[in-house]
Amino acid sequence: xxxxxxxxxxxxxxxxxxxxxxxxxxxxxxxxxxxxxxxxxxxxxxxxxxxxxxxxxxxxxxxxxxxxxxxxxxxxxxxxxxxxxxxxxxxxxxxxxxxxxxxxxxxxxxxxxxxxxxxxxxxxxxxxxxxxxxxxxxxxxxxxxxxxxxxxxxxxxxxxxxxxxxxxxxxxxxxxxxxxxxxxxxxxxxxxxxxxxxxxxxxxxxxxxxxxxxxxxxxxxxxxxxxxxxxxxxxxxxxxxxxxxxxxxxxxxxxxxxxxxxxxxxxxxxxxxxxxxxxxxxxxxxxxxxxxxxxxxxxxxxxxxxxxxxxxxxxxxxxxxxxxxxxxxxxxxxxxxxxxxxx
Amino acid sequence: xxxxxxxxxxxxxxxxxxxxxxxxxxxxxxxxxxxxxxxxxxxxxxxxxxxxxxxxxxxxxxxxxxxxxxxxxxxxxxxxxxxxxxxxxxxxxxxxxxxxxxxxxxxxxxxxxxxxxxxxxxxxxxxxxxxxxxxxxxxxxxxxxxxxxxxxxxxxxxxxxxxxxxxxxxxxxxxxxxxxxxxxxxxxxxxxxxxxxxxxxxxxxxxxxxxxxxxxxxxxxxxxxxxxxxxxxxxxxxxxxxxxxxxxxxxxxxxxxxxxxxxxxxxxxxxxxxxxxxxxxxxxxxxxxxxxxxxxxxxxxxxxxx
Numbered sequence: 001x002x003x004x005x006x007x008x009x010x011x012x013x014x015x016x017x018x019x020x021x022x023x024x025x026x027x028x029x030x031x032x033x034x035x036x037x038x039x040x041x042x043x044x045x046x047x048x049x050x051x052x053x054x055x056x057x058x059x060x061x062x063x064x065x066x067x068x069x070x071x072x073x074x075x076x077x078x079x080x081x082x083x084x085x086x087x088x089x090x091x092x093x094x095x096x097x098x099x100x101x102x103x104x105x106x107x108x109x110x111x112x113x114x115x116x117x118x119x120x121x122x123x124x125x126x127x128x129x130x131x132x133x134x135x136x137x138x139x140x141x142x143x144x145x146x147x148x149x150x151x152x153x154x155x156x157x158x159x160x161x162x163x164x165x166x167x168x169x170x171x172x173x174x175x176x177x178x179x180x181x182x183x184x185x186x187x188x189x190x191x192x193x194x195x196x197x198x199x200x201x202x203x204x205x206x207x208x209x210x211x212x213x214x215x216x217x218x219x220x221x222x223x224x225x226x227x228x229x230x231x232x233x234x235x236x237x238x239x240x241x242x243x244x245x246x247x248x249x250x251x252x253x254x255x256x257x258x259x260x261x262x263x264x265x266x267x268x269x270x271x272x273x274x275x276x277x278x279x280x281x282x283x284x285x286x287x288x289x290x291x292x293x294x295x296x297x298x299x300x301x302x303x304x305x306x307x308x309x310x311x312x313x314x315x316x317x318x319x320x321x322x323x324x325x326x327x328x329x330x331x332x333x334x335x336x337x338x339x340x341x342x343x
Numbered sequence: 344x345x346x347x348x349x350x351x352x353x354x355x356x357x358x359x360x361x362x363x364x365x366x367x368x369x370x371x372x373x374x375x376x377x378x379x380x381x382x383x384x385x386x387x388x389x390x391x392x393x394x395x396x397x398x399x400x401x402x403x404x405x406x407x408x409x410x411x412x413x414x415x416x417x418x419x420x421x422x423x424x425x426x427x428x429x430x431x432x433x434x435x436x437x438x439x440x441x442x443x444x445x446x447x448x449x450x451x452x453x454x455x456x457x458x459x460x461x462x463x464x465x466x467x468x469x470x471x472x473x474x475x476x477x478x479x480x481x482x483x484x485x486x487x488x489x490x491x492x493x494x495x496x497x498x499x500x501x502x503x504x505x506x507x508x509x510x511x512x513x514x515x516x517x518x519x520x521x522x523x524x525x526x527x528x529x530x531x532x533x534x535x536x537x538x539x540x541x542x543x544x545x546x547x548x549x550x551x552x553x554x555x556x557x558x559x560x561x562x563x564x565x566x567x568x569x570x571x572x573x574x575x576x577x578x579x580x581x582x583x584x585x586x587x588x589x590x591x592x593x594x595x596x597x598x599x600x601x602x603x604x605x606x607x608x609x610x611x612x613x614x615x616x617x618x619x620x621x622x623x624x625x626x627x628x629x630x631x632x633x634x635x636x637x638x639x640x641x642x643x644x645x646x647x648x649x
Contacts, residue, residue, distance in 0.1 A: 063551070063552045064551070065548055065551060065552060094554060095554065096554070097551075097552060097553070097554040098552060098553035098554030098555070099554060102552070102553075103552040105545065105548070105549060105552075107545060110544065110545040110546065111545050111546055111548075111549045112546055112549065113546040113549075113550070113564050113568070114546070114568070114643075114645060115567055115568055115642065115643055115644065116563075116564075116567075124550075124553070124555060124559065124563070125553045125554070125555075128553070128554060128555055128556070128559070129554060160644045160645070162644075162645050173549075176549075176553065
């Protein structure tokens, strides 16, 4: 193994048994219940799952955005082996966030300060982390706007967010995120708020940037089609836990966990003759009092008494691990062509 | 911006014209000026002579033309009370009122921003509780009573400040503080709630995710956005002070300002003096409004100047 390989093997970001809790009037909501994740250099990891499964909370925990009434109850987040939550780590984390790890938010319409020019908003990152002067920051900002495909960057730097379309604003958010040439980019449903035509453009831009900047990317999405096209690895979240993880191709071809199977099964297909969409019956459990066993078992066709006990996340085959007592068993009778469904 | 200013100045002139009309109508048609201004014992002949002398027996149209003509030279007629041009009295008193408002509201504006922001940093924290309590206290105190208390304490008991009137710089302190306190309370509470709002906005999370330092987020992002509602209230404070709100403070501290003069003009049925005061205040309010619009535009680029 060459040194380069060694470097690329080392995990950039490790999340270790992370638990996040929110104190609410009704009690403690267990947002994350022991999440393990790691991202290596240059890798694209997808986190998929439905609303409330903890995808965004994971991203926010990494970015230090968990606010009262939320708190990180236990577990650790490490950047290149150094904890970001320890006392010494906190100061380091302040300098890493926005520089080495950057976040793109879901809604570009509200994520920009309405009273600042986009140039000033991108420039302030450059000045904060790279210590550029105002003039240097402006020149670099113009380059960045060009790099994310905004035409006439010289004119755009002085414009305000309300003068730009949603797609443009998301490009500005991306320019802001890549301003300091980060090593890890977390994209939290970056296309959810955009028109379908713009979605593809933004994803293409992200994929291109990943290649040119050799970025690691965590893509948070509920669009399985996006995952299949862009990501190396995928982690499926359900009720605050990762229930299946593995290489994207493996997970889609041979989903092990019944929930993953259900998720893929309910992805609508263009050539589908069926009139009704397929859904997974039931709804996720309340995280106020999460079940002790498998959280999916109330909705799972394979559910049996043993499921009252939490199954560990174990390797099912070379490419993937799942937290299920009977992994890789088809949970639904009709066998949809899974690989086709997402391609 | 230039075209906007011209348009606003033109609109302002229309407003002043409207005020002129109202003042004209109010003084001439609502009741008989001679009855109001002359003593009850005046005979009909004396009233007729007065009306003739003041030109009040001429047709209304002709009177209005003369009235507007006189206005353009700032001639409002002589004050009946002081027997000299009304506008002269206004110009004597106006600086006193403006100084009082400037100091009082200046104090309220400069203190409300840091205090409100400090409270917003930790809603429910110690600083927040102190600010909210102080704010409610300041809002509930009747101003005249507050003024009297301050006179009793600082002027009578401690003897460190003068009780009333104008003189050296020390004369300004008590009236300005008394005028400032309710405004400070209102502005401070507004800053607090808007900064709390802004700190919860998505763009603040973006700034935090960018690794921006806290003071940049507070001053550069949140406070700047909170300035828009702040400006609205501060403008209202200023205008309402100009439009007579200072009268309480001026009365308590025997401050020879426009408010006190207006009170005396009303007491003495001095319609010409009152006319001059109303007209001057109207022009000031128009000017303040134009300045406010310009400030809005400077703070918030989304505001269209139309």
